[in-house]
Amino acid sequence: MKEADNTRLGMFQRHCFSFVIIVLLAVVQADIRAATITLSRPVALQAETVAHLEQVNTISASQWKLVVFGFTHCKDICPMSLANLSMLIKTATAEQIDISGIFVTIDPDRDTASILSDYTKSFGAGITYLRFEGEELERFKNAFEVEVIFYTKNAGNQTNYQVDHSTTAFLIDPAGRIRVIFDALKDAPDVARIFRDNRELFKS
Amino acid sequence: MNRILVSVVLLMATGFVFGMKIDPDPRVVVSFMDKSISPELDILRVTADISPDNSHLVFQVKTRGERAQGDNSDYLLLHIMHGKAYVLLLPVNKDQDSPMLVYERLPQTGNNDESPVLGKFRKNAHLTDFDTAPVFRGGEFSVSLDWIDFNTHFRFDAYTVQARVKGDTLEIQKIYDQARKGKVHRNEKPLSAIALLNKICTPRSNDQRL
Numbered sequence: 001m002k003e004a005d006n007t008r009l010g011m012f013q014r015h016c017f018s019f020v021i022i023v024l025l026a027v028v029q030a031d032i033r034a035a036t037i038t039l040s041r042p043v044a045l046q047a048e049t050v051a052h053l054e055q056v057n058t059i060s061a062s063q064w065k066l067v068v069f070g071f072t073h074c075k076d077i078c079p080m081s082l083a084n085l086s087m088l089i090k091t092a093t094a095e096q097i098d099i100s101g102i103f104v105t106i107d108p109d110r111d112t113a114s115i116l117s118d119y120t121k122s123f124g125a126g127i128t129y130l131r132f133e134g135e136e137l138e139r140f141k142n143a144f145e146v147e148v149i150f151y152t153k154n155a156g157n158q159t160n161y162q163v164d165h166s167t168t169a170f171l172i173d174p175a176g177r178i179r180v181i182f183d184a185l186k187d188a189p190d191v192a193r194i195f196r197d198n199r200e201l202f203k204s
Numbered sequence: 205m206n207r208i209l210v211s212v213v214l215l216m217a218t219g220f221v222f223g224m225k226i227d228p229d230p231r232v233v234v235s236f237m238d239k240s241i242s243p244e245l246d247i248l249r250v251t252a253d254i255s256p257d258n259s260h261l262v263f264q265v266k267t268r269g270e271r272a273q274g275d276n277s278d279y280l281l282l283h284i285m286h287g288k289a290y291v292l293l294l295p296v297n298k299d300q301d302s303p304m305l306v307y308e309r310l311p312q313t314g315n316n317d318e319s320p321v322l323g324k325f326r327k328n329a330h331l332t333d334f335d336t337a338p339v340f341r342g343g344e345f346s347v348s349l350d351w352i353d354f355n356t357h358f359r360f361d362a363y364t365v366q367a368r369v370k371g372d373t374l375e376i377q378k379i380y381d382q383a384r385k386g387k388v389h390r391n392e393k394p395l396s397a398i399a400l401l402n403k404i405c406t407p408r409s410n411d412q413r414l
Contacts, residue, residue, distance in 0.1 A: 035254045035401055043354045043398070070405075077405040145399040147230075166402035178354070183403055 035183055036190035038201070042177035049143040050176035053102065056128050064092070064099040064202070065172040068184045069146050071107035071163055072119045077185060081167060082123045084188035089126040091192045097202055101127035106141065106148045106165050108133045109158060144170060144178075173204075230399045233361055235383035243269025244296050244341075245278065245364040245380040252360065252400045260335070260346040261400055265362045265383070267342045272299045277366050281376070282345040283321050283384075285359040286352065286397075291325055291374070294336040294343040296364065306331040307374045319379060321363055327372040357394035361385070 045053075054061050066085055070078035085101040092099040103120050105111040108131050111119075116129040132140050141148065146166055153161035169184035171191065179201060182191050194201065233250040246268040255262050265280050278296040283289065289309035295302045307325035333348035352358065361384030368375045 035258055035403070037254075037258060037349060037401060039354055040350045041353050041355065043396075074405075145396050145402065147399065147402055147404060149404075164404050164406045166399075167405045168398070168402050178398075181354075181398060181401055185403075185405070 035181075036187040036194070037181045038194065038198070039179060039181065042173065042179050045143055045172070045176045045178065047176075049140060052130065052132070052140060053172065053176070056100075056102065056130065058128050059100045059102070062098065062174050064097060064174060066099060066101045066169065067104060067144070067172060068101070068167075068169040069104045069106050069141070069144070069165060070167075070184075071105055071165075072111050072115055073107065074163070077167065081169070081184035082120070082127065084184060085127055085169075086123045088188055088191055088195070089124075092195045093126070095195050097195060099126070102130055103127060104130045104132075104140065106137070106146065107163055108137060144168070230395050231402070233383045233385060235362075235381060237268060238381060241364075241380055242271075243267065244271045244274075247362055247364060247381045247383045250282075250360070250362045250383045254349075254401060255346065258349070260333075260348055261352065261397070263345045263347070263360060263362070264339065265342045265345070266339075267364070270298060270338075270341045271296065273297050275366070276300060277368060277377075278380075279365055279367050280343045281321060281363040281365050281367070283361050283363065284347070285320075285357070287356050289320065289325075290328070290331075291321060291376075292334060292336060292345045292347075293367065293374070294338065294345065298338050302336075304334060304336050305374075306334055310373075320361075321365065321376050322379065323376060325374040325376070327374070352397045354397050356396075358397040358400065359385075359395060 053059070053065055053067070059065065066088060068081050068085055070081060072078070082101075082103060085103070089099055089101050103116070105116060111131060113129075113131055116131055120127045120129045130140075146168070147164075148166075149164040151162045151164070167184050169182055169187075170178050171180035171182070171194075173179050180191065180194060182188075231252045235247040235249065237248060238246050244267055247265060248268055249266050251264050251266075253262050253264070254260070263282050265282065267280075274297050276295070276297065279293045280296060281294075282292045284291070291307045291309075293302065293305065293307075306328050308328045310324045310326050331351065333351060335346040337344045337346075361382065363382045363384075364380040365376050366378040366380070368377060
C-alpha cells in the first residue's frame, strides 16, 4: 500500500515537473519575439547627439550608423549584441551600404577608453565606441530613451556590480535620423533582411 | 517587540525594492486594488507591448473582474497624450457591441490635470487603424505604429468611466477608477514612444523581461 502511494507521489511529482517546464518554455517563447520597427516618420536626432556620433575618428558624416548600448562587464547579452552588430556590418558592406557600428558604454566608471578599444576590436573591423560621463551621458542616453538600472553599486562597491539596460539598437541615416529601431539581441536577422531587400530605404 | 520591529523594517524594505522595480517601468502603470468598487471597474494594471506582427502598440488593461451585462454606459477607456489628447473606448459589458472609435479632446477652459478625461471629446473619423478587444478580465487597445510620431512625446493611462455618446460627441461623466502615473512622477522627463519598444536586458539572470 505504502509502495503504491510512493509510486503515485512520484508520478505526481514528475507531472508537476513537466508542467513547470512547459510553463517555463511558454514564458520563454513569449519572450523571444522580435520587434524590428522601420519608422514611417524618421526621428531626427538633436544636433548635439549627431555631433557626438560623428566625433568618432573612423566615422564620416556620410555613413549610416548602427548604435547599440551596453557595458564590457556584461557576460553574454552585450557580447551577443556586438557579434550581431559585426554580422550586420558585414551584410551591409556586402550590399554596398556604407555603415559603421558604434558601441556606447553605459558604464564609463569601469569601461575606460583602453578597455573599450580592445573590447570593440575583438568583434572585428567596423565597430568603434563612444564613452561619455555624467550629464553628457545622460543626455545621450535620453536621446535614445535608453533605460539603465545599476544594482549594488555604491560608495563601498565601485567594481563588482551589475547593470540592467534596454537592448534597443538603432539604425541612423547620414542625415542623423533614426530609421530603424530593433532589438540588438534578437532582431539581427530582420535587419540583415532590410539591408538585402529594402534598397529604397538606403536611397532616401 | 524586536520581531515586530524587524518585520516592519523587512516589509518597508520589500516595498521599497518592489517600488524600485515597478514604478520606473514606462511600459506599466499599476493601479492598486480598490474593494470599494465593482471588480469589473477596478483596474489593476495597464501594460504596453508591441503586437506580434510589429504593426501596433497594444495596451492591455486588466481589471479585478468582468461582467457580461450591466449598465451600457460603463466603459474601459484608454487615454493617450500624443500631441493632442485622444481616448479609445471599450464597453465594460462583454456582450455589448460597440464600434471602434477614436475621440479627440475638445478645447475647454480650466485646469483639467486632476481629471484629464472628464468632459467632452469629438469623434475623429480619420483615425481608423486602431482596434479594441475584450480579454479575460479587461480589454486591449491597439494603436497603429504608423500613427505614432516617435519625434513627439507619448503618455498613456487608463480609466473605467461612465460615458455618454451622442452623435459625434463623447461625454465622460464619471470616473470609477484610474491607472495613471501619480503626482510623484510629474517631474519625470517626457517620454518618447521609443521607450515603449524597449526590452530590458538583465545579465544577472541571463534573461530579458519585456
